[in-house]
Amino acid sequence: MIIEDQRDVVEMLRLSWSDSRDRLDCLATAKQASRFIHSNEIAAYDCILIDINLTDGSGLELLREARLRSDVPIIMISGAGDADSRADAISVGADDYVMKPFSVKELRARVHRLCEARLGRGALRQSVSFRIGNVDCDIGRLSMDFAGASQSLTALEGRILRVLYDSAGEDCPKSSIARQALFREHDPRDKTIDVYINRLRGKLLELDAASGDAIKTIRGVGYRLNSVPNNES
Incomplete structure (x- = not known):
């Protein structure tokens, strides 16, 4: 349309x-x-x-x-x-x-x-759930939950989280996020990824202050998601 x-x-x-x-x-x-x-x-x-x-x-x-x-x-x-x-x-x-x-x-x-x-996305939604800090993330339902509160995720936010999760504990270059979540090559002038990372940090922070800094900035490279328990089924 x-x-x-x-x-x-x-x-x-x-x-x-x-x-x-x-x-x-x-x-x-x-x-x-x-x-x-x-x-x-x-x-x-x-x-x-x-x-x-x-x-x-x-x-x-x-x-x-x-x-x-x-x-x-x-x-x-x-x-x-x-x-x-x-x-x-x-x-x-x-x-x-x-x-x-x-x-x-x-x-x-x-x-x-x-x-x-x-x-x-159907196959992805059937299986991927994990925890970031104290927050439960369900990519299938596109939601993050903690202590009875919930934050919805957009499809792109879900894809970015999945890319970060796949390399949890390791540096994740912006080039990888761009290719796997935005489906294009990374342009250093494009701040799309930065905007979405800030949105995800804000949603984590609203749910649980202790989990708000789970996504770390790696200068000159990209981001790193702190190691998370594997709840994937």
Whole structure:
């Protein structure tokens, strides 16, 4: 689903999207998009592209609404922005962020990688649970729990935690996190991983102060998750 009010952008996507297996649908207004998000139709789509600056509303608000209802991969599109605007979109729950003008070929590759990850998530969800400090993390349910309190995780947060868990007790380079969780090569100028790590630390801290520093920063490398008990079943 493409939520975009610039007709030329939509036409470019339709003309240049060379994979005939994909169906591209479009909504041109925030009002239409909001109705779509709150309907059962959203479950039929593998990925949603949302323009941040729509004529009649905010793409970020649509992103917030969608994240309350679905874990469908969402890529935000913007004609103007900087590191802060990208961080805002990611903090709300976007899986990716592209700037206009963009390469349709690259965008298509990003969409397919996100969709493939979502399809493969079923097997991941059946088996992976572990503890960070005193906090129980369940990647299947996309939640963290401690003493009766719970914090939900986005799909991308879950993938990042899984990458950190797989190398628990060892340094985990940002390049590995980017490839395995964001499905792209790491760009040192891109602060996506840093934003998400800070969000995860905040959620851990809210649940249990003693567990808030379990994810350590390794300068010049990436991060390290303190050794955790293996509850994987």
